[in-house]
Amino acid sequence: MSDIIRRDPRAEWIARNRLHPLHAAMQPAQASWVGPNGIIRKNVHGIGFIGPNGIKRIDRSGAQQGGTVKRTTTADVLLPLHQVIDPAFYIAVVPDMVGGRLSSHDRDLLGLAHSLAGTEGAVLAVVFGEHKESAFDTAGVDRLLLLEGAEFAGYSPEQRVQGLRAVDNQFDPRHWLLPDSRSGGGELGRRFAASMGERPATRVWQVKDAQATGRAGAGREDIARPVSRLILAAAECAEPVSETRHEALPVELSTNIARSLPRIEDLGAVAVDPALIPMAEAEFIFSGGNGVKDWDLFHRTAVALGATEGASRVAVDDGFMTRDRQVGASGTWVTARVYVAVGISGAIQHLQGIGACDKVVAINLDPTCDMIKRADLSVIGESAAILQALIEAVEAYRNEAKRDAA
Ligand SMILES: Cc1cc2nc3c(=O)[nH]c(=O)nc-3n(C[C@H](O)[C@H](O)[C@H](O)COP(=O)(O)OP(=O)(O)OC[C@H]3O[C@@H](n4cnc5c(N)ncnc54)[C@H](O)[C@@H]3O)c2cc1C
Numbered sequence: 001m002s003d004i005i006r007r008d009p010r011a012e013w014i015a016r017n018r019l020h021p022l023h024a025a026m027q028p029a030q031a032s033w034v035g036p037n038g039i040i041r042k043n044v045h046g047i048g049f050i051g052p053n054g055i056k057r058i059d060r061s062g063a064q065q066g067g068t069v070k071r072t073t074t075a076d077v078l079l080p081l082h083q084v085i086d087p088a089f090y091i092a093v094v095p096d097m098v099g100g101r102l103s104s105h106d107r108d109l110l111g112l113a114h115s116l117a118g119t120e121g122a123v124l125a126v127v128f129g130e131h132k133e134s135a136f137d138t139a140g141v142d143r144l145l146l147l148e149g150a151e152f153a154g155y156s157p158e159q160r161v162q163g164l165r166a167v168d169n170q171f172d173p174r175h176w177l178l179p180d181s182r183s184g185g186g187e188l189g190r191r192f193a194a195s196m197g198e199r200p201a202t203r204v205w206q207v208k209d210a211q212a213t214g215r216a217g218a219g220r221e222d223i224a225r226p227v228s229r230l231i232l233a234a235a236e237c238a239e240p241v242s243e244t245r246h247e248a249l250p251v252e253l254s255t256n257i258a259r260s261l262p263r264i265e266d267l268g269a270v271a272v273d274p275a276l277i278p279m280a281e282a283e284f285i286f287s288g289g290n291g292v293k294d295w296d297l298f299h300r301t302a303v304a305l306g307a308t309e310g311a312s313r314v315a316v317d318d319g320f321m322t323r324d325r326q327v328g329a330s331g332t333w334v335t336a337r338v339y340v341a342v343g344i345s346g347a348i349q350h351l352q353g354i355g356a357c358d359k360v361v362a363i364n365l366d367p368t369c370d371m372i373k374r375a376d377l378s379v380i381g382e383s384a385a386i387l388q389a390l391i392e393a394v395e396a397y398r399n400e401a402k403r404d405a406a
Helices: 009-016 104-117 157-171 185-196 295-305 313-317 348-353 370-374 383-405
Strands: 032-034 040-042 090-093 122-128 143-147 175-179 201-208 211-216 221-226 230-233 249-251 284-288 308-311 338-342 359-364 377-380
Touching: 090 104, 090 157, 104 122, 104 175, 104 201, 104 230, 122 157, 143 157, 157 185, 175 185, 185 230, 284 295, 295 308, 295 383, 308 313, 338 383, 348 370, 359 370, 359 383
Parallel strands: 090 122, 090 175, 122 143, 143 249, 175 230, 201 230, 284 308, 284 338, 338 359, 359 377
Antiparallel strands: 032 040, 201 211, 211 221
16 A cells, blocks of 8 residues: 555544544644743644645644544544444345445445434344355444345345345334345345335435435436335435444344245356446456556456456547447446556546446556545556566466365
8 A cells, every 4th residue: 555645534524523423533643832942843744634636735724634644543443332222123224245245335225224223223234145244333233134044045036035024024124225236135125025015115315304215217307205114225325334333233033934936046147258248337347548558468467357448538549448448427437346447547537437436446657646546555556567467466366276176
């Protein structure tokens, strides 16, 4: 990771908010002190914060210090524990758990669940199959119900509906929340609604004043209706939980789950050519810009990683990539879980297109460029050397895996 100071809007907000539990931890280091000869000394470097364009800004109120201070991170600070000893009711959430972990969509849903639970209710997360998640507590889960039987593995929507019905019988949640996604939640939610005879609110992006507002008419209009019991919510339907820690107490089902008729046989995932996946649907995008000097090497790296190729506008205008691969304001807005930007400076038009990506990795020569500031992981160096090393690392990893399997 580079030493570049990044802005943290949340930290800046907490630093301004004196009522926030983490306010003290976000305050800057001592700005002035009395020197040995009695003269007051000031640390002029400790004032201000780094703005989005990399220029130092000074807020004369002295409050906005979040970006400059070497402060304790959220992981180091113990967030206040939110406990619900005896829940008056439950709000059930069924996260997608793509890759065994909570997605950002799942976290938004948990945030929405908390706004519906208030202080009396508890958020119950129902998780199917094995998972790799270790942060249910900070994501806002008060009670955790794991349904891990082999019958829930793979594509098993009918059996999962039976599982949800058993949960419904036992916990009788006030609301059920599922992500209205293509990763399973959208289908499971509709099947569950049909089996319960409930009319769900779909593609909900806001729940406010007992009204749920959802997209309709091919995304051109909204439908507002009283909050239904079953809500299929869109991404960004609410702010994820970030200021409290939760118990994530394990709970169990006391009844047996009915077995569904085995009408569906899961034959496993179908191998698809990543190059044929439309940009807007790709989960893993490997994008090249003006800093790519060896395009043949770039394509070989994308194949080795199994990623879908993307490009900046300059790479497209220069004829190295086709127009349908352009990412950004005048190209495609992508929602990849991982976006790797090779030799892309991070112009605002490009950054607009990757706003919804989960994790961004930047490979660039210039440690001060905007793409590095946006990135979660940065590799500073010559793109050709890094891509070559990446191919070798992937091949070594695959060979080792093959040896272990043999
Ligand atoms: C109306 C309008 C719409 C636009 N829409 C889009 C859009 O949809 N998408 C889009 O991408 N752009 C768009 N642009 C263009 C945008 O403003 C930028 O010009 C463009 O994104 C820059 O592309 P780039 O980052 O590949 O190139 P550059 O800005 O030239 O950046 C190249 C980067 O590569 C790095 N680099 C150089 N050599 C190496 C090396 N050997 N190894 C590693 N790194 C290296 C440099 O440090 C630099 O950061 C639009 C512009 C306008 C005016």
